[in-house]
Amino acid sequence: MKRWMGLLLVVAFAAGALVLVHRRRESGEVSPNAMLSMAADAQRDVLRAPMQMTRLSDEEETRIGDAMAERYEGSFRSPTDYSAVEREVQKVGGKLAVHAHRRLNYRFHLIPDEQLLNAFALPGGHVFIGFGLVRLMNTEDELASVLGHELEHIDHYHCAERVQVEAQMRKLQLGVIGELMQLPLSVFEAGYSKDQESEADREGILLAVEAGFSPYGAVSMFTKFDELHRAYVIHAGSPPEELSQLAIETLSGYFRSHPLPSERIAQAMQVIAGHHLERQTKQTPMLPEIAQQLDRE
Template identity: 25%
Template sequence: MSNYFIFLSFYRRWLYVLVSVVVSLGICVGSPQKSQAISWFDLLFQGVQILQLSNISDKEEVQLGKEINQQLVNSKIQLYSNKNVNRYVNQIGQKLAANSTRSDIPYKFQVVKDESVNAFATMGGYVYVTTGLLKAADNEAQLASVIAHEIGHIASRHAIEQMQQTAIARGVATATGLDRSTAVQIGVDLALRRPHSRQDEFEADRKGLRTLRRAGYAQSAMIAFMQKLLNQPSLPTFLSTHPATSDV
């Protein structure tokens, strides 16, 4: 008889746990759109892939950035193969990163084979500059100013904020967070589209200027390079939402 009560107590305890999980997950995934419904059974096995973007750790952000970078490199961009050029850009980038307001995460700087004048970044320390941008820069300080600006976006975690906003707008975010594979796809899209607000750009400039000074570069290089690019026939993508140079 005692074994029976022990079994019954054990059974009830786990039944309560299971019911609690079912109810909580049911609340989280409830949605008016049936096509987005996810069974609690699937979520139980996908739970480790759910990201809480509101309190994502540095380690999680770096790993997510790594996965976004893999997608970019594998199917969206072509990296420039010249080792000397890549080493040169990386040396500048690492010097700037060490003097940034967020120097406690690893950074990776890559050159994209693309004649357009462009630069972009994704979360977790990944920065990209195009061969077109390298040709447009008159000197190292001007190149450093763009890289410092992109580091400013990473330091401010702008990509995380944009991912949250995009997930909500697309209706793919739940109370538990965001599915990892969906987060990676959004991250790739954001990296290529660069939908930064003017406020984000201004903040990245402010932090970038501070990083330039601390790394030993002339802050005037940022304004000089922006003015040069603004005078070109077509506006570079990364300046499309940028404040006027007089506001920097």
């Protein structure tokens, strides 16, 4: 019976998508690809619906994320002083958090690992970014684009839904918070579906703009990712940065869990054009003391 209900919902959403396509013909020709995309989006929404209907409360999500963050923070220590960079991460993150839709206690953390070219979010409001990734940045706007992307994974319940999916797969009870707190952090480091990553890109750009940053910070970062992807993944260019093997491995993991950089650049330019943000090109360079720490060998 439940399977038939699900099938009926998929058919209903698909029919709705076709109606929308028909109505939009007045404003322009719609390709078969657009119709397939809308039907796929409808089916995805149906599959996510059970998770949305049984969603964790903000309090439960926060308790799970806080426990994970505490466990994770205790696992890394560094003899090097990165305090200026950490303050910058918290400052830029704080500006973004003011404009988030969900009223959570967002917290931003620097992982003092020069080999970590990645960032990730945990349920309930924690965002982590590796020093190796920050080291690629020249402006606050680039930093805002990455932090904003991760914040949107929380703001749009991607992290919470990941908890629910993992609980179902591991036969854990959603009501037993202690069990959920033990989920491995790799679950959240691994990234999300292409649809969710693209959503985080789009919304992260708009969030950064609301907070006073340039949308071209995202374009700059995606361009750097594209150069690194070409050099270290498809080996079609000269490396813009000299990276260790460990750093290359973490970067490769990042690329596996995100859309191609070229696709992200194209989408960013569409967002900029669609919201008439073309003139907001000015980016704010990192302060000298931050740049000094980023250049440290």
